[in-house]
Amino acid sequence: MINIRTVGDMAATIARNLHRIDRSAFDVVVGLPRSGMLPASIIATHLQMPLADPAGYAAGIVHGRSGAPVARGDRVLLVDDSCNKGRAFARAVQLLPRGTKVIRLAIFGPYQVDPATVCDIWFEQVGGPRVFAWNWTKHIRLPRWGFDFDGVLCRDNLKVENDDGPRYLDFLANAEPLFLPTRAIGHIVTGRLERYRPQTEAWLRRHGVQYESLTMMPYATKAERMAAGNRGGWKAEQARRLGVEMFIESSAKQGAAIAREAGIPVFCTDTQEAIRCLA
Known part of the structure; x- marks a missing residue:
């Protein structure tokens, strides 16, 4: 049976698991474009933390409240909507400045490999075949x-x-x-x-x-x-x-x-x- 997750499902999963994020352990939420920006924005807004994308963070472009520029810090919560084999996380980490401390969070963790091998935190494992409603057209x-x-x-x-x-x-x-x-x-x-x-x-x-x-x-x-x-x-x-x-x-x-x-x-x-x- 196909497992479907909607944007509403993702938002609810984040809300149920916010307590698992140690907000003292990072300075900024960085979302992986494009799909990772959805949960990253939700998390950053819930936690009232700065938000960026990997290239923007590397360039010092970090958005605080109402989009105001803020200092980037050197501790990143790197967020993606889902993770399979960790390649997207690996590419994103390569864009970050040397010495950046990274915590990798996938809302929906992998089911084909041990999640701990490709991300640090995952909120839910969704078995395949799986469909994420924000990406069904591809x-x-x-x-x-x-x-x-x-x-x-x-x-x-x-x-x-x-x-x-x-x-x-x-x-x-x-x-x-x-x-x-x-x-x-x-x-x-x-x-x-x-x-x-x-x-x-x-x-x-x-x-x-x-x-x-x-x-x-x-x-x-x-x-x-x-x-x-x-x-x-x-x-x-x-x-x-x-x-x-x-x-x-x-x-x-x-x-x-x-x-x-x-x-x-x-x-x-x-x-x-x-x-x-x-x-």
Whole structure:
């Protein structure tokens, strides 16, 4: 089973473990760009400590309260969101001035090696395969997942645009992107009608989205689709047919149906929450 951690999960994990950080042992919190800056900022704010990134710290650019510059000191709490084999920590340490005292903290520690060999403090070990919600668009397992379209790859249409006519056609052609994957993905399962396949495929080409399949609803009109209802159940059926191991969905209601009926975890982009199946 895939283990999902959201930004909310990360914030809660930090809050539960703040007591494990000896705040007298360092002068500044240094986050590893990019993902490590999220927990580093949360920790520095909770502890009211200065914040920097590795290159900035080396250059003496350290941010105190309201961003005011402060002295950097020589004791660093080096923070990353997760750790696997310690390579990111090692690269960051090389950027720091010689003689800097470093404590390495990973919010989510490694599961393939002994955590103590690559970091000094870790708050939680999350086994693999694992998905961090702030980084899902580059995950190596994207080809194994299912994806909603509107509210995931592009924004949802507005009520005024949902006329099944010219305004909707304009939306299909010009919808702004939301979460664009950085590698090929698996199966798109969308509530859009099959008759809008040409416009949908054109948008995907224009935004460089590579995918294995595109499943659209078979109804002739919006009215027929609305009368049929149960889009979450239909998506769950398609997810089972396609054999996806996880689904990215914009609607929390539909996501709950997919998780329940397909027996797979769902990440909801609208609420930024993981919906975990009970199976």
